[in-house]
Amino acid sequence: MSSPVATGHSASMPTHTVKAWWQAAPFALVFLLFFLIPLALIAMVSLWNFNEYELIPAVTLRNYLSIFEGCSHLTDNGDFCVTLSTYLSTLKFCLLVWAITLLIGFSVAYFLAFHIRSPGMQTILFVLCTVPFWTSNVIRMISWVPLLGRNGLVNDFLVTLGLVDKPVEWLLFSDFSVVLAFVHLYTMFMIVPIFNSMMRIDRSLLEAASDSGASGWQTLWNVIVPLSRTGILIGSIFVITIVMGDFVTIGVMGGQQIASVGKIIQVQTSYLQFPLAAANAVILLAVVLMIIWGLTRLVDIRKEL
Template sequence: MTTLTRKPSGRGIAAWWQALPLTAVFALFFLLPLALVLMVSFWDYNQYEMLPGFTLKNYLNVFEGCLGGGDGGDMCVTFKTYLSTLKFGVMVWALTLVIGFTVSYFLAFHVRSTGAQVVLFVICTIPFWTSNVIRMIAWVPLLGRHGLVNDVLQQLGLVQQPIEWLLFSSFSVVLAFVHLFTTFMIVPIFNSMMRIDRSLLEAAADSGASAWQTLWNVIVPLSRTGIIIGSIFVITIVMGDFVTIGVMGGQQIASVGKIIQVQTSYLQFPLAAANAVILLSVVLMIIWALTRMVDIRREL
């Protein structure tokens, strides 16, 4: 005699109901705005209003002079702007990775007390307690032409004239980015390092591995999930930022986010939407390339 077992259908329905609120929030506040931006990017506009319809004019305007190679072989403004933005992204990523990995390594493997780890980790989050704008403005009296750094250097006789490139330059932009976003690298890397089985380190030491060999062959591979997550955080934020570049660059350094902000201020919303779609596509390709290095869903 065979007995038929019936699967409880209510369990599947309950799972759908549990996922419905988060799905609705995701669709309402993420998918719907993205769909609206994509739709507006194909609209036309004039000085007074947006004109619903379908046109590729905005995308052609973004790449105007690029597809033909430009005059004299020079790159077009769009390519130069994206290269400038990517330059900041790579520089900030490299610096935050070195600093974030070093701090995380110290907290995870050299601070023995759990209480001390918690205290030091909270100290790393202190920058989040104040506004980004306030933290950026705090650099101005330090790096300005008559700021504290230049005054000290001149009093010590190290320089004769104030150093001009300390403020409103690429240096100040990168410095502000690193100051603002290093925590986004520290948190995921520290979380990955805390999950490493300490017996693996002991086994590496018993096998005769040096500290550098253990770091490179054991800790770094086991921390790559945190490295990739932190890299995604830092790169995506830097690529779309316009406030930091505007304030610390003295409104003199171009970025894709800054161009979008200027276009929206002139009510050129369809053109700004086209730039936003292109920027989103570039960022998604970067994220896709990073996630190919590790299966984040399996590692978490």
């Protein structure tokens, strides 16, 4: 015969379960309406057919086949097909921007977390890092044009000092300017999570490492970096996902001459080729998810947070 206490406890469980469902329902609804349903619609449209003036809601793999057309072999010039070349170009920018933003973001976060003792000064310096975000991305990108242009301040300075005979052409509308703009725009997305992880590190661990005879570099590599890996991973996901889908920065700073996956999707959308753009979006999403999956194999965010 069960005791009243056990019976009362088991009877109260459904009530708690219902309350938990009601608490989770609003977030689940938002997730469904603004994430799952749009993704499902994009996937559905990617399977539609189309012509010059209408969409045809008939299931077909034509869009995916046309994207990978000619990718089974190299071109006559020994190059990859357009799709693979575009993805390689996008991945190149992604890797360069990730490496540079990681280096800068980690350095800035380390300085703020371990070399600035005053919480007030930490707050002031951290706010200064966010000042560029008070203006739009386009304005911040355009601000580089008078600096890096053929007749810009940088070229005038180099010519005046006699370091170059004529203005340097590759400073603007090139891979260099695209990477520079990406780093300028998105380094903050790396600083914030790394700084947050570093502020959670127990300072007694650093003292223990010092007492054990570890040098500064040994403490950094064996204590700070492993304990900051959650922030590094989150910042990496932010930067990689943004750069992979960006088309505005590459369009403006590349002079509309550099291809990227996001730029292709934007052009296809402007020409009303929505099924083809949707198919490219699905492929891009799959590539980004594979990259994120690979990163999360290195760190289990759920255990670290």
